[in-house]
Amino acid sequence: MxxxxxxxxxxxxxxxxxxxxxxxxxxxxxxxxxxxxxxxxxxxxxxxxxxxxxxxxxxxxxxxxxxxxxxxxxxxxxxxxxxCSAESPKGRRSVCYDREALESRKEHKPQNNAIEMAADMGIELLTEEQYRELQKLGNFDLKTSSWVQTPANIRKLGGAIFCDRRYDTVFVYHNGAESYYGARGFRGSLRV
Incomplete structure (x- = not known):
């Protein structure tokens, strides 16, 4: 159903x-x-x-x-x-960061983008701070990575940030916002 x-x-x-x-x-x-x-x-x-x-x-x-x-x-x-899935949610992977990034791709466009998917679901991407708080509750994204909310100054320059956990440490990285990978999705938050 x-x-x-x-x-x-x-x-x-x-x-x-x-x-x-x-x-x-x-x-x-x-x-x-x-x-x-x-x-x-x-x-x-x-x-x-x-x-x-x-x-x-x-x-x-x-x-x-x-x-x-x-x-x-x-x-x-x-x-x-x-x-709180162990890895970045499977049904939200292979997406670029936002609509602008999606539109900027000339070929091999992903089917969707993280910001619009989250909005359609009624949730928000985790911030870097929230992602770090989540990692205090367990070990997440040991094989995958997750887009997180990107500061406007970074996004304005074409980038976006994502996080993962390797070597028992949370790492924050950057990538072009138009990039997408089979092992990168996004995690969201919801207030009730």
Whole structure:
């Protein structure tokens, strides 16, 4: 079953919502180190009160991101989800950084770009700081890499940045924003 759109709203079927909540709960309980002091019942209540966010989480899951709660923002009253798949989400690889980069390619264009894919999913690319925070929760991107939000001054000059983990260290690199590789995707965040 695919998710559907009603008007401009992206809506899951009751079965999809139930299945997603079950998956998220199991992941939450299996990875308590990512969200110490948080309780699933409170997360689920928040998700059920903001069902429009379920669609974005479903898309994160569908594309291989394995979203999980990584923090709670007391000031905003929001749970923060990151893609926690071991490697960059499989359904979001081989993409260049943004639309401008995609349009600049004369040949061998990728099918999509990270910024627009994230926006279509209702999520944001991780920042370099968020990526480093994620890496404190485990070892991610040992074989892949992930585009991260690129500072405007770097992007203006044609570049974009990405990160990975090698030799037990998080590295930040640069590349032309139009580049794309089978082992590079992007990780996202969502606030609920």
């Amino acid at each position: 695919t998710n559907s759109k009603i008007g401009n709203e992206k809506v899951l079927s009751p079965e999809q919502s139930e299945g997603l909540l079950k998956t998220l709960k199991a992941r939450f309980e299996k990875n308590m180190n990512r969200h110490q002091g948080l309780e699933w019942a409170n997360v689920q209540a928040k998700l059920e009160a903001h069902t429009e966010k379920l669609w974005s989480l479903y898309e994160m899951e569908r594309t291989g991101g394995e979203p999980d709660v990584v923090d709670y923002d007391n000031k905003m009253g929001e749970y923060i989800f990151y893609d």
